[in-house]
Amino acid sequence: MEKKSPIISIKNLHFTYPDGTVALKGVNLTIQEGESIALVGKNGSGKSTLIKHLNGIYQGDRGEITVDGLPVIEENLQTIRGLIGMAFQDPDNQLFCPTVYDDVAFGPINMDVDEMALHKRVQESLEKMGLMDLADCPSHNLSFGQQKRAAMATILSMRPKIMIFDEPTSNLDPKNEAVITEIIANLPYTRILISHDLPILYQVCQKVVVMDDGRIDAIMSMEDFITNRQLLRKNGLDFTFKCDCCNGHNHEHRHNQIEKKSLSF
Numbered sequence: 059m060e061k062k063s064p065i066i067s068i069k070n071l072h073f074t075y076p077d078g079t080v081a082l083k084g085v086n087l088t089i090q091e092g093e094s095i096a097l098v099g100k101n102g103s104g105k106s107t108l109i110k111h112l113n114g115i116y117q118g119d120r121g122e123i124t125v126d127g128l129p130v131i132e133e134n135l136q137t138i139r140g141l142i143g144m145a146f147q148d149p150d151n152q153l154f155c156p157t158v159y160d161d162v163a164f165g166p167i168n169m170d171v172d173e174m175a176l177h178k179r180v181q182e183s184l185e186k187m188g189l190m191d192l193a194d195c196p197s198h199n200l201s202f203g204q205q206k207r208a209a210m211a212t213i214l215s216m217r218p219k220i221m222i223f224d225e226p227t228s229n230l231d232p233k234n235e236a237v238i239t240e241i242i243a244n245l246p247y248t249r250i251l252i253s254h255d256l257p258i259l260y261q262v263c264q265k266v267v268v269m270d271d272g273r274i275d276a277i278m279s280m281e282d283f284i285t286n287r288q289l290l291r292k293n294g295l296d297f298t299f300k301c302d303c304c305n306g307h308n309h310e311h312r313h314n315q316i317e318k319k320s321l322s323f
């Protein structure tokens with residue numbers, strides 16, 4: 059049987075920041091087309107640094123990466139940036155045009171999409187993110203939740219093959235959190251999701267990659283991950299652990315509130 063080549067292949071990747079911080083210490087990872095990967099790990103374990111190598115924002119000291127069979131090197135970066143849509147933690151970095159419409163049109167314009175097709179792509183992306191009414195607003199006038207959705211629309215309009223989300227639900231209220239989770243869960247792309255939010259990871263991803271101190275510590279199914287209390291706790295994802303901490307304070311009212319919250323998951 060013909061063996062399918064992976065959509066992402068990372069081999070022995072090392073990276074040191076200019077200040078001398080060694081952030082990646084030999085990462086090996088293979089992702090097949092259509093997979094949804096949860097990338098988890100303690101703060102500072104190297105998750106954000108790793109994904110920024112996939113579209114060439116950072117370049118490793120050592121190692122090799124291919125995306126859809128293309129080595130991540132200068133001459134392929136334009137193509138690769140059309141293949142990978144990356145939603146960063148701070149949506150502000152991705153919104154810089156006069157209006158939301160212009161921001162969403164920016165990517166496809168750079169990919170030379172013709173005018174008719176461009177308009178259709180922008181409309182579709184805005185619609186998907188529930189932003190049709192805000193198309194003509196300046197992006198900086200939007201609420202944080204709306205900005206997160208606008209940043210995602212700027213990626214959808216590029217129709218990438220791979221989408222990467224770095225903490226997509228951080229600092230969102232529960233309503234926006236649910237909207238974004240639902241949208242990400244239904245996207246028909248290969249996805250990498252970085253989050254400390256177990257419900258979204260569970261809803262979106264089948265496979266979990268655990269990073270620790272610049273290395274891949276474990277790769278497992280979501281089912282195995284969520285039943286491994288020790289691993290969840292080690293990676294800041296064990297919700298019941300947080301409840302236990304609050305219970306320790308013996309504060310009846312707060313205790314009840316947290317218990318209620320945990321039931322709603």
Ligand SMILES: Nc1ncnc2c1ncn2[C@@H]1O[C@H](COP(=O)(O)OP(=O)(O)O)[C@@H](O)[C@H]1O
Nearest residue numbers: 075077079081100101102103104105106107108
């Ligand atoms: N711009 C930077 N300059 C120097 N060190 C950095 C920079 N960004 C991140 N680091 C360091 O690199 C390591 C990995 O960080 P990061 O990839 O942001 O981890 P994570 O996303 O898992 O929280 C940490 O030790 C962090 O302090």
Ligand SMILES: [Mg+2]
Nearest residue numbers: 105106107224
């Ligand atoms: Mg990070």
